[in-house]
Structure formats: C-alpha cells, structure tokens
Amino acid sequence: MRLSLCCGFLFLLPTLLFGADLPRTYLVKGAERFSPEQQQKLTQWLDFGVTQTARVFGDYPFTMELHLNPRQSRQPVPWANTWRAGVQSIHLYVDSRFSLQHFINDWTLYHELSHLALPYLGDRHAWFAEGFASFMQYQIMHRAGLLQQSPAQWYMDKLGPHRRWYKSDYSVTEVANRLLTQGKYPAAYWGSAWFFVMADEQLVKQKGIRLTTLIANYQHCCRLQDNTLKQVLTSLDTLSDTDLFTQLYQKFTQNPARNVLPVSID
Incomplete structure (x- = not known):
C-alpha cells in the first residue's frame, strides 16, 4: 500500500x-x-x-x-x-x-x-560504525541469496589487500582512524569489520548464537535508549550474558594491531 x-x-x-x-x-x-x-x-x-x-x-x-x-x-x-x-x-x-x-x-x-541498527556514535567511533555496517552488509546479502561465496570468505578477501596497514604496534582503532583521515576508507572499514567477525565467532562458541540475532534483539530493548558506544557495548554484553564486547573493545583499542588481526590472509 x-x-x-x-x-x-x-x-x-x-x-x-x-x-x-x-x-x-x-x-x-x-x-x-x-x-x-x-x-x-x-x-x-x-x-x-x-x-x-x-x-x-x-x-x-x-x-x-x-x-x-x-x-x-x-x-x-x-x-x-x-x-x-x-x-x-x-x-x-x-x-x-x-x-x-x-x-x-x-x-x-x-x-x-x-x-541504522545502531545509534550515531560520533566521529571518534566511526571505525566501529563503519566496521559494523561493512560486516552486516554481507550478512544481509547472504540471507538474500546474493553472494556466490560465504560471508567469511568475503571478509577474508576484503581484508587481504589491506592487511599490511595493520602490521603495526599501534592499536587497530588508531590505525583505522588514521586511515580514515587519509581517505583510505576500504582499509579502515575492513580492518574495523574484524571486530564483528571476532564477536560473531565468539558468540557462536560461547553461546551458540549469531551476532545478527543479538542485533535483532537489540532493536527491541535498547536501540532507542542508547546514545554512546559505551552504552551499546554494555547492552550487547547484557543481552549476550557475556563481557565479550567490552573485552574486544579493549583489545582493539589497547593491543597492537599486529596481535589482533590475522597474521596472514591466504
């Protein structure tokens, strides 16, 4: 109608x-x-x-x-x-x-x-928002039957050409933010998307659920209430009954990127 x-x-x-x-x-x-x-x-x-x-x-x-x-x-x-x-x-x-x-x-x-599944998080956390959207676009396309290979293979293929930027002692977020300021958007997006690749893998391993399911639940409880990244992370931890989102955030913001992202992409 x-x-x-x-x-x-x-x-x-x-x-x-x-x-x-x-x-x-x-x-x-x-x-x-x-x-x-x-x-x-x-x-x-x-x-x-x-x-x-x-x-x-x-x-x-x-x-x-x-x-x-x-x-x-x-x-x-x-x-x-x-x-x-x-x-x-x-x-x-x-x-x-x-x-x-x-x-x-x-x-x-x-x-x-x-x-739009997440609130606006500000320029400081653009890496998180863009990584999320880059991860989820292929989840949607996969569900719609539009991909010729698995989302996991797409993520590996997309990150591969940009892996060199993350062989760094700076954190993933520091590298990604620098890439954004330099206009190297694909490199920033796909390095950041690895946060959600890891979150999805850990959710399946720990709780037997997918990240997409968690985000669907998030729409009902928290989407209109949260306004900051800290609130989003807390909501996702609460919904999943884990602390994995807070732990991943600490890893991506504090650990050297070379120790967080895959060592090599075959």
Whole structure:
C-alpha cells in the first residue's frame, strides 16, 4: 500500500506479504525527480533492501527516510550516506540507467541500512560504525541469496589487500582512524569489520548464537535508549550474558594491531 504525501511516499509493507510481525514503514523522498518507469524500479529496489534487512535485524523501531538523488556514474549507487540528527535518513545518489538487478546486487543500500541498527556514535567511533555496517552488509546479502561465496570468505578477501596497514604496534582503532583521515576508507572499514567477525565467532562458541540475532534483539530493548558506544557495548554484553564486547573493545583499542588481526590472509 502506498500513501502519497507532500514530500514523498510512505510505504507500508504488509505483514501478509513479508511475514513480519508489524508493517515496516519508510518514507521515500525525491522520487518525483525520476520518470514513472524509473520510480517503479527504484522503489522495487528499496522495497527489496528494506525487506532483506528486516529479515536479518527485524523491524527498526522508527520510520526511515530514504532520499533518492539522480547522479550519472559508472555504478548504480556511486555515493550514499546516513543522516542521523532527528529522523533516521539515508541519502542515496543513484544512476537510474542501471537495471533493477544491478541495484539489487549493489552492496551500498545494505551497508547504509545496517548503520541504522545502531545509534550515531560520533566521529571518534566511526571505525566501529563503519566496521559494523561493512560486516552486516554481507550478512544481509547472504540471507538474500546474493553472494556466490560465504560471508567469511568475503571478509577474508576484503581484508587481504589491506592487511599490511595493520602490521603495526599501534592499536587497530588508531590505525583505522588514521586511515580514515587519509581517505583510505576500504582499509579502515575492513580492518574495523574484524571486530564483528571476532564477536560473531565468539558468540557462536560461547553461546551458540549469531551476532545478527543479538542485533535483532537489540532493536527491541535498547536501540532507542542508547546514545554512546559505551552504552551499546554494555547492552550487547547484557543481552549476550557475556563481557565479550567490552573485552574486544579493549583489545582493539589497547593491543597492537599486529596481535589482533590475522597474521596472514591466504
């Protein structure tokens, strides 16, 4: 069901269609900048992305705004970012000449939607937020049947070319933050994503649950209450009945990176 609003469209995705407990709502803005045919393609893509994200995290406890902006490029989504003040928003710059399948196969929407599973943590902890979204984008794509190999192999492949930056006596967070200031974003993102690779492995070993399950539970209890990284870590420790998130944070912020990330990537 689509309801026309003054500035966009409010989508209510029916429970019957997607099997969720509650309808998921999100507001699309900027659709009027595209032709009717392009609007249909882009809204199908957004529907798919929101639905697949909800399969992993459940429904977010808020209404999202998804902003569409036209931009010609050599890829479907050359740029996107989240706006976190007030309404939780994603701004997507899209080249509507690409096919629906190209949009669905692109990682960007899943990455940005993953950001919204956690509160805004500030520039100081951008490494944590970007590592989280980078880890989760492939969890969502795997659940959607879009990956040709396992998420674990993707993480190894992505980190491999950047491993050299982390052969350092500085901590992972110090290295990642320096890489961010230098504009070496993939290196920063995938080094930081290893926090969540390790968290997932330890959760399975200690509790028999996956990190995605924990984050889905987090939406119900804590997403709208937490405002700092310390609060997020405490909530995740409490939900998992462990101290592994606090311990991992100490390891990533205090130990030499060379002793934290894999020694080699085959």
